[in-house]
Amino acid sequence: MPKIPECDRCLLYSHNPHLVCVVHPTGPQGDSCLDFRLDPNAEAEELWQPERASYYNGELIVQPQQHWTREQQLELINWHPMFTGRCPQCNAEFDRDWSARVHWDCPECGWMDDTV
Template sequence: MPKLPECDRCLLYAHNPYLVCAVHLDGVDGGNCLDFREDPNAEPVELWEPEGATYYNGESIVQPQQRWTQQQKLELLDWHPMFTGRCPQCSSEFDQGDTSRVHWDCKCGWMDDTV
């Protein structure tokens, strides 16, 4: 039975495992219900958001762990060839046309694949 997240807060909600509500016995099709009536006595739903997570469409999504601090990210702008176009060791130029580059290897021996 298609049940919406807001069904639990509706006056018409059946609180029955076999019925969704008094109007839409089998649930609703689509993403909203035209017959939704807010139940003033319903318990508010608290969306607890742990650090590093966000809610998308009512689902908690944990964001990947960031390995760079804000300061490190700013310093990276000053020296990394992704941003400068030059090797930090010998200053030779890298081809800036390849935007999907992952490995940064220079003929002088400098290598970086951490970005």
């Protein structure tokens, strides 16, 4: 029987393996239920999240940890081609179409961006 995550916290949930709820015995149709009523006695779902993580559509997403100090991050603005438009090694100018650029490797001198 189909059931959605909210069923376990619904006042109408039957807690019966053969019957989902009083209104929708075989489970709700779709991703949500218009008849959902929060059960005040239901255990609260704890959405614990570690530092540098957050929930997105119910899934815990952990952000990658960067090992750069605040000073190193600010210094990056002074030399990285994404901010300067030039290669830090040979000073060659990069193409100005930065919207789709992922890598900042220099075709002139071969400098490779290892910050990503």
